[in-house]
Amino acid sequence: xxxxxxxxxxxxxxxxxxxxxxxxxxxxxxxxxxxxxxxxxxxxxxxxxxxxxxxxxxxxxxxxxxxxxxxxxxxxxxxxxxxxxxxxxxxxxxxxxxxxxxxxxxxxxxxxxxxxxxxxxxxxxxxxxxxxxxxxxxxxxxxxxxxxxxxxxxxxxxxxxxxxxxxxxxxxxxxxxxxxxxxxxxxxxxxxxxxxxxxxxxxxxxxxxxxxxxxxxxxxxxxx
Amino acid sequence: xxxxxxxxxxxxxxxxxxxxxxxxxxxxxxxxxxxxxxxxxxxxxxxxxxxxxxxxxxxxxxxxxxxxxxxxxxxxxxxxxxxxxxxxxxxxxxxxxxxxxxxxxxxxxxxxxxxxxxxxxxxxxxxxxxxxxxxxxxxxxxxxxxxxxxxxxxxxxxxxxxxxxxxxxxxxxxxxxxxxxxxxxxxxxxxxxxxxxxxxxxxxxxxxxxxxxxxxxxxxxxxxxxxxxxxxxxxxxxxxxxxxxxxxxxxxxxxxxxxxxxxxxxxxxxxxxxxxxxxxxxxxxxxxxxxxxxxxxxxxxxxxxxxxxxxxxxxxxxxxxxxxxxxxxxxxxxxxxxxxxxxxxxxxxxxxx
Ligand SMILES: Nc1ncnc2c1ncn2[C@@H]1O[C@H](COP(=O)(O)OP(=O)(O)O)[C@@H](O)[C@H]1O
Ligand SMILES: [Mg+2]
Numbered sequence: 001x002x003x004x005x006x007x008x009x010x011x012x013x014x015x016x017x018x019x020x021x022x023x024x025x026x027x028x029x030x031x032x033x034x035x036x037x038x039x040x041x042x043x044x045x046x047x048x049x050x051x052x053x054x055x056x057x058x059x060x061x062x063x064x065x066x067x068x069x070x071x072x073x074x075x076x077x078x079x080x081x082x083x084x085x086x087x088x089x090x091x092x093x094x095x096x097x098x099x100x101x102x103x104x105x106x107x108x109x110x111x112x113x114x115x116x117x118x119x120x121x122x123x124x125x126x127x128x129x130x131x132x133x134x135x136x137x138x139x140x141x142x143x144x145x146x147x148x149x150x151x152x153x154x155x156x157x158x159x160x161x162x163x164x165x166x167x168x169x170x171x172x173x174x175x176x177x178x179x180x181x182x183x184x185x186x187x188x189x190x191x192x193x194x195x196x197x198x199x200x201x202x203x204x205x206x207x208x209x210x211x212x213x214x215x216x217x218x219x220x221x222x223x224x
Numbered sequence: 225x226x227x228x229x230x231x232x233x234x235x236x237x238x239x240x241x242x243x244x245x246x247x248x249x250x251x252x253x254x255x256x257x258x259x260x261x262x263x264x265x266x267x268x269x270x271x272x273x274x275x276x277x278x279x280x281x282x283x284x285x286x287x288x289x290x291x292x293x294x295x296x297x298x299x300x301x302x303x304x305x306x307x308x309x310x311x312x313x314x315x316x317x318x319x320x321x322x323x324x325x326x327x328x329x330x331x332x333x334x335x336x337x338x339x340x341x342x343x344x345x346x347x348x349x350x351x352x353x354x355x356x357x358x359x360x361x362x363x364x365x366x367x368x369x370x371x372x373x374x375x376x377x378x379x380x381x382x383x384x385x386x387x388x389x390x391x392x393x394x395x396x397x398x399x400x401x402x403x404x405x406x407x408x409x410x411x412x413x414x415x416x417x418x419x420x421x422x423x424x425x426x427x428x429x430x431x432x433x434x435x436x437x438x439x440x441x442x443x444x445x446x447x448x449x450x451x452x453x454x455x456x457x458x459x460x461x462x463x464x465x466x467x468x469x470x471x472x473x474x475x476x477x478x479x480x481x482x483x484x485x486x487x488x489x490x491x492x493x494x495x496x497x498x499x500x501x502x503x504x505x506x507x508x509x510x511x512x513x514x515x516x517x518x519x520x521x522x523x524x525x526x527x528x529x530x531x532x533x534x535x536x537x538x539x540x541x542x543x544x545x546x547x548x549x550x551x552x553x554x555x556x557x558x559x560x561x562x563x564x565x566x567x568x569x570x571x572x573x574x575x576x577x
Contacts, residue, residue: 122326125286126340126391127315136339140330216371217329 008175009191015089016171016199019164020157023093027100027157028150034060034101035108036134046120046130063102068160071095072167079167092161092169100157107149111142144215151207155200162196172196233297234395234427235262235285240294242280242451254280255451258294262444267421267428269442269459271435271474277451278431282397285429286318287311299394316344319388323400325380327372333359333383334368340390358386362416378409385416389424396420398430402437414441435474439463439537439544447471460542465567472569475507483548487532487576495553496577501530502556503576507569508536508545517566518549525562527555550576 034056040046041053066074072095079094080086115138123133139146162173172192180189240258243251254277262268272278283289284296284303291304301314327336337358341351359368362382372380381401388396398417402410418441421428432438438445438459446456447470454468466472483491483503491503506517518529529549536545551559553575560570 116326118322118324118326119328121288122320122322123339123343124288125315125318125320125397126343127312128343129312132343136342137328141328143330214330217373 005179005188005191008179009172009188009195012170012172012175012192013195013199016158016161016173019089019092019096019161019169019171020154023096023100023161024150024154024157026093026097027104027153030097030101031104031153032108032146035105036112036138038105038109039112040130040134040138046133060102060105063098064106068095068099069163069166071099072164076167087168089164089170092164092167092171095167096157096160096164099160100153103156104150104153107153108142108146111145111149112138114145115141144211144217147207147211147214151204151211154203154207158196158199158203232263233261234264234266234299235429236260236295236297237281237284238295238297240281240284240296241292242277242284242289243292253451258451258453260446260453260456262427262429264427265421265425266444267418267430267442268444268446269438270429270431270446270448271433271438272431272448272470273433276448278433278448279399281448282399282429282431285395285397286315286320316340316391317393318395318397319391319393320397320399321381321384321388321401323403325372325377325384325404327380327383327387329372332369332371333364333375336372336383337386337390340387344391354390358389361389361420362386376409377405378413381405381409381413382416385413385420389420389426394427396426396428398428400432401430403432403434410437411440417441447474463544464542466569472507473571475569483532483573487550490576491574492577493574495575498577500553500575500577501550502553503532503548503550503573504556504560505571505573506547506549506563507571508543508547517563517568518547520566521559521562525555525558527551527559529559548573 037047038053038056038060041049041056043050043053072092075095075098076086079091082094083091085091119137119141120133123137128136161169161171162176164171165174165177172195176189176192179185180192237258237260240255241253242255243253246252258281270278270281280289284291285298287303287306295305296303298314299317301310303311303314306314328339331339334355337355338351341354346354356368359365362385364379364382364386367375367379372383375383384401396417401417402413405413414437417428417430420426421441430437430442442459444457445459445462446453447462447468448454449468449470455462455466455471462471463475466475482488487503495502518531521527521529529551532548532550534545534547536543538544556572560572563570
């Protein structure tokens with residue numbers, strides 16, 4: 001493989017990492033509070049507000065039901081408004097974020113709902129405000145689940161980011177399509193696939209490791 | 225707000241009713257016409273079967289549950305009518321411990337005990353000495369940095385107790401706090417609660433379905449059945465002269481003595497044909513415990529009695545006991561009527577042929 005190709009692979013990998021990192025971060029910034037709110041606004045919960053919960057849930061479901069490749073094209077005007085341009089790697093971050101946020105919201109919601117209701121009761125009995133319960137009980141207790149959820153979201157984002165070539169976004173997927181497929185260079189396709197596999201493995205291991213680190217539920221002295 | 229000081233009572237329940245609405249079944253009355261004073265500085269037990277309304281009653285005290293009607297007064301505050309901010313202040317004066325401990329798995333022993341103080345907004349410089357003190361009081365100095373998953377049930381409940389005491393409450397609520405613990409650990413946790421009651425002058429309201437817990441630490445008891453308080457008073461008075469069938473059935477099981485296996489294997493619920501013996505549990509309470517009733521039964525009515533098992537213990541200074549005996553089945557009703565007339569409690573356990 002030529003030095004030129006290797007450079008292209010490195011550059012594409014960095015572009016993929018850039019898109020995934022920024023959209024993952026922005027998606028979390030939006031998805032985390034929305035997910036927490038979805039969990040605590042259910043009927044009978046801490047900030048019970050069934051109507052708002054229902055509406056928000058519908059919006060999240062709608063966003064999640066649009067296939068990613070359609071989303072990318074459908075929101076081009078919006079992307080131009082936000083990013084100043086509708087094509088390129090940076091512009092691709094807009095649809096990636098919009099795909100990530102509702103997904104992350106649902107994953108966070110699930111993790112929060114797993115928290116034992118007895119802990120909420122104990123915190124209420126201490127005189128905690130709903131906000132204190134969210135910050136000091138729900139989020140810390142759900143952290144292992146949230147960490148695993150975010151890992152899943154990042155892995156999905158790596159997959160989505162391969163489709164942004166449709167709007168001129170670059171990265172590994174785009175390289176694979178343009179060189180590996182259109183110019184029929186199977187060694188490029190193979191290299192792209194291998195790099196993607198390695199990336200996903202790394203993200204998964206890192207995420208699971210972090211989740212284990214923050215998970216104090218299992219006995220640490222097992223097997224001693 | 226019309227604050228009311230009830231002299232001598234830490235908690236007062238007045239004409240308390242609570243209904244739940246359930247889809248399908250409709251309205252469920254959990255509590256009905258509850259009137260009860262919990263004397264300040266006492267350990268008061270509320271005993272009842274599962275579903276009797278114990279937890280609902282306890283949860284009214286710190287406003288986790290709102291009354292449908294009636295009032296709950298804690299240290300002069302009408303809990304049911306307190307606004308959100310006032311309710312949070314009241315809750316700092318009322319600690320609570322739970323059957324399943326409800327400790328945060330993400331926090332160490334230290335972090336769990338510190339939580340109510342963080343919530344109350346105490347400066348961190350004041351939190352550390354207070355928490356260290358509390359952890360020492362419950363005897364967990366060595367385990368301060370451990371996570372709940374690394375502790376035994378008894379240790380977890382000690383953390384729960386330290387946490388409940390953190391904001392220096394005047395009242396401690398205990399919802400079946402020892403029900404998930406083995407008998408030995410139960411004893412050490414009950415002893416800790418008794419020590420705290422004595423040292424801090426704290427009022428403890430505990431609910432349980434085990435009469436032994438009441439016997440061991442409560443000076444006052446209320447018996448709840450079907451959402452109503454059916455009997456209340458000092459533990460001794462209630463034990464010595466139980467009036468309600470529910471109280472009696474709780475008392476009869478208290479010593480936990482069991483039939484010898486050669487009897488229990490042959491025990492039948494229905495009386496068999498031909499000759500058989502009736503197996504009876506006799507409960508002695510208070511001042512009747514020392515009367516030689518069995519001897520009198522034999523001498524006055526001429527009914528011979530087989531003693532199968534028995535135990536006598538003390539509630540405070542008073543004797544209390546259980547006897548398992550058998551008499552000829554034909555004469556069983558006569559014997560039981562005689563014993564009941566002399567204020568002993570009897571219960572037919574079955575028949576052996
Ligand atoms: N949140 C609730 N919703 C509906 N019914 C409830 C609720 N809490 C308690 N109950 C009902 O009230 C009754 C008393 O329950 P509870 O106070 O938990 O009893 P205990 O603690 O004595 O076992 C039961 O019939 C129970 O089903
Ligand atoms: Mg209960």
